[in-house]
Amino acid sequence: MSVTAENNPLVELKGVEKEFSKQGDSKKVLSGIDFDIRKGEVVSILGQSGCGKSTLLNLIGGFDSPTGGELFFDGKQVTKPSRRAIMLFQYYALLPWRTVLKNVELALEPEGLSKEESRERAIRYIKLVGLEKSMDQFPSELSGGMQQRVAIARALSIRPELILMDEPFAALDTFNRYYLQDELLRIQQQEGTNIILVTHDIDEAVYLSDRVFIMDANPGTVRKKITVKLPKPRDRAHSDFQYYRKWILDEFNFSYTQDQLDFNI
Numbered sequence: 001m002s003v004t005a006e007n008n009p010l011v012e013l014k015g016v017e018k019e020f021s022k023q024g025d026s027k028k029v030l031s032g033i034d035f036d037i038r039k040g041e042v043v044s045i046l047g048q049s050g051c052g053k054s055t056l057l058n059l060i061g062g063f064d065s066p067t068g069g070e071l072f073f074d075g076k077q078v079t080k081p082s083r084r085a086i087m088l089f090q091y092y093a094l095l096p097w098r099t100v101l102k103n104v105e106l107a108l109e110p111e112g113l114s115k116e117e118s119r120e121r122a123i124r125y126i127k128l129v130g131l132e133k134s135m136d137q138f139p140s141e142l143s144g145g146m147q148q149r150v151a152i153a154r155a156l157s158i159r160p161e162l163i164l165m166d167e168p169f170a171a172l173d174t175f176n177r178y179y180l181q182d183e184l185l186r187i188q189q190q191e192g193t194n195i196i197l198v199t200h201d202i203d204e205a206v207y208l209s210d211r212v213f214i215m216d217a218n219p220g221t222v223r224k225k226i227t228v229k230l231p232k233p234r235d236r237a238h239s240d241f242q243y244y245r246k247w248i249l250d251e252f253n254f255s256y257t258q259d260q261l262d263f264n265i
């Protein structure tokens with residue numbers, strides 16, 4: 001559980017910039033990024049391809065450093081990756097020669113737990129994602145959705161305060177995606193984990209997020225922060241849900257007003 005004081009932001013970005021340089025050429029990918037993420041929040045980042053979403057996630061996770069501005073996690077400047085903020089990718093990065101249980105146990109090795117404690121913790125999180133019957137199976141014997149659940153169990157077992165997700169469900173079919181989104185919400189509410197999610201899926205952003213950040217490109221900036229004021233779990237078919245979907249589509253100029261059709265029956 002978090003040790004963050006209730007009112008302090010867990011993540012804080014102040015004027016963050018990122019420039020990549022190669023052979024004398026430099027490109028500003030992110031400019032003037034300012035935001036706070038409060039404890040317990042789920043935030044989605046939406047934006048066109050190449051606007052710098054993954055770069056932003058990498059900076060928050062401490063996998064890369066900003067070339068300007070400041071970035072804080074729990075009040076401390078981010079300078080390197082930490083097990084308190086971990087990254088979950090679209091491709092699950094499971095070791096094919098290890099069973100589900102052993103994949104999760106491997107992530108726990110640096111925790112310094114006894115063998116029994118480590119096994120107990122791994123089993124707890126495997127159960128939490130509903131994979132107790134697949135504990136001794138190998139990744140190749142599991143569906144994509146099940147493999148992503150193992151990756152989620154592995155991430156949660158470390159008990160991070162923040163999970164950074166880069167399009168975590170993009171490789172899944174619609175039904176598996178819906179199912180895992182529900183699972184993720186249930187677990188997130190139970191564990192109180194913060195989530196920052198990069199996605200291209202507007203429906204996913206509205207379904208999961210407390211706030212949706214809309215990015216512009218060249219250089220990447222956060223243009224708008226939309227608070228989704230709907231109780232969870234959300235009804236995707238409800239008009240209030242559609243209201244937020246349309247708002248976001250409008251932000252990207254993707255919705256068209258059509259003349260009302262006349263039906264003569």
Ligand SMILES: Nc1ncnc2c1ncn2[C@@H]1O[C@H](COP(=O)(O)OP(=O)(O)OP(=O)(O)O)[C@@H](O)[C@H]1O
Binds near residue numbers: 029049054
């Ligand atoms: N290590 C790097 N060196 C040089 N340029 C980079 C590097 N990493 C990213 N870029 C550039 O920064 C820009 C933003 O890339 P990034 O992957 O963050 O975008 P994105 O919004 O996540 O894109 P997508 O939605 O397609 O995944 C791109 O133009 C990319 O080519």
